[in-house]
């Protein structure tokens with residue numbers, strides 16, 4: 001038995017084999033002594049209560065046998081507690097179970113004492129009246145419990161007394177509401193009546209409408225416009241700014257957020273206050289500011305007719321289906337009611353999770369999951385032979401720039417080899433269209449990853465030129481091959497936003513590669529919807545570029561993310577600049593100068609054509625050579641051949657010179 005732990009309410013040590021220390025032994029003696037004292041006092045009190053009516057001279061008659069028997073009785077109770085290991089219990093964290101254990105040991109000891117008492121009574125006078133043993137046992141139980149739980153009992157009583165005296169009023173949150181329109185007014189009313197651990201004190205409204213300035217609404221003053229927010233927060237000691245403008249454009253919201261972020265106040269958004277009141281939507285009253293609010297982009301609804309024209313009733317095959325973009329493509333394609341959706345990925349767990357999600361969300365859609373590597377021509381051909389897809393989205397790829405610098409053979413195998421397999425088979429099995437999901441890193445690539453995606457784009461472009469199958473009769477039919485190119489998507493796996501979020505959660509530092517680095521960003525659902533739209537727009541041999549808005553400074557993004565969590569950059573969360581990593585550019589570009597940009601029916605999608613590509617045969621031969629070099633032992637040759645091919649058909653903008661040190665670096669776009 002571990003005697004080190006004996007002390008009511010103290011943590012037990014973990015090393016049960018260690019010999020008891022001097023202080024542990026003394027704690028053991030104190031615990032046993034305390035239990036024995038409790039038993040003695042309780043039995044004494046029981047005797048006193050039982051016989052308090054009789055004269056004190058006669059009381060001695062009962063006290064005298066008690067004094068003789070109390071030591072063995074007390075030893076019995078204390079010993080039982082030791083046997084039940086109640087001495088090892090950390091009483092601060094004890095539950096009902098421990099009280100039950102105490103009840104059982106005390107009851108057992110009381111019964112035993114009664115049996116012994118009655119047994120002795122058979123030959124001579126019973127030492128103790130049964131009523132005293134019974135009452136003594138009950139009092140002992142309550143005293144044992146009280147002694148062990150005394151810390152919790154005292155704290156609880158003190159807390160209750162404090163609560164009764166009103167010592168814990170709800171925290172008061174001094175609040176500024178941005179927007180004095182209907183939504184702001186309803187929100188003010190809601191907040192004033194809201195009860196809970198926080199109560200809101202509305203300091204005032206902020207509104208850009210000059211007519212409202214200085215007026216009172218529900219007794220609350222309109223204090224100023226967005227330019228005055230910083231002053232108002234200081235003057236009114238504002239803790240929280242709530243944006244209550246549900247129908248505001250994202251660009252304006254982003255501007256207002258920039259003003260709010262200059263202050264020290266927390267910022268929240270009332271997304272749909274009217275919906276909340278009508279309880280039509282199970283949304284909370286307030287939500288935190290999201291990165292998408294900072295982007296300043298309002299999503300444009302999908303042209304449903306055009307998208308369903310190529311998907312509804314068709315067989316759709318999707319590679320890289322478990323990825324951030326692939327899985328969203330799955331959801332959006334499934335919502336357009338395809339005849340069958342075939343999802344391909346080499347990530348077994350990912351396919352398992354995706355299958356469960358898709359079957360739950362789209363029970364009416366016929367979904368077939370295939371675990372296969374996109375580079376495995378034999379396996380992928382089986383899939384094409386079995387399902388003969390009409391539309392193919394190829395999103396399977398390796399995408400991490402620094403990693404692919406270290407493993408160029410893998411980047412070439414998957415991004416180039418996989419694209420060749422999928423595009424070839426799409427043509428051989430007469431798919432209507434095949435869409436490569438590409439990236440802005442393919443433009444003037446200076447990374448291995450970007451160069452492989454550029455070669456993949458070239459494969460798609462030249463395959464389209466090469467394949468024009470004359471069908472019987474006069475109809476010419478061919479697979480429409482296209483690529484869709486765009487910048488970063490928000491929150492994709494391993495991307496900057498989840499990384500920053502994790503770093504902030506851990507208390508920093510947040511690592512930014514370079515203070516001037518910029519990237520284009522868009523939300524994953526918007527990217528997926530534009531990819532489907534682009535697929536509906538293709539006439540073959542084209543490349544679509546998605547309008548990404550303005551590039552965002554990564555350093556600024558990190559600072560905003562820190563502020564959004566109510567923390568201060570460089571004060572609460574340090575920002576560390578780690579330097580540009582191999583293969584990274586300061587700024588990405590979306591298009592080559594030689595490409596002709598044409599508007600399409602969709603305001604966010606541009607068709608780029610006129611890229612000067614090599615002929616299909618030369619590209620094919622160069623890709624054959626690349627794939628034959630794709631092994632760790634020929635990395636240097638592979639990288640040289642890769643960049644030779646990736647730059648073969650476009651005038652370099654300087655990115656390659658930067659990589660290979662041929663000229664002074666040209667970093668801006």
Ligand SMILES: NC(=O)c1ccc[n+]([C@@H]2O[C@H](COP(=O)([O-])OP(=O)(O)OC[C@H]3O[C@@H](n4cnc5c(N)ncnc54)[C@H](O)[C@@H]3O)[C@@H](O)[C@H]2O)c1
Nearest residue numbers: 320322323324325345346347373374396397439488489492
């Ligand atoms: N994430 C972005 O910000 C972004 C931006 C622009 C373009 N893209 C492009 O979109 C595509 C998908 O990117 P993502 O962010 O969804 O990446 P992701 O890593 O989340 O998804 C890629 C998926 O492809 C699968 N995959 C990889 N190699 C495969 C192979 N050989 N065979 C079968 N499956 C394979 C992976 O298991 C994964 O499920 C990539 O081509 C990428 O270049 C991504």
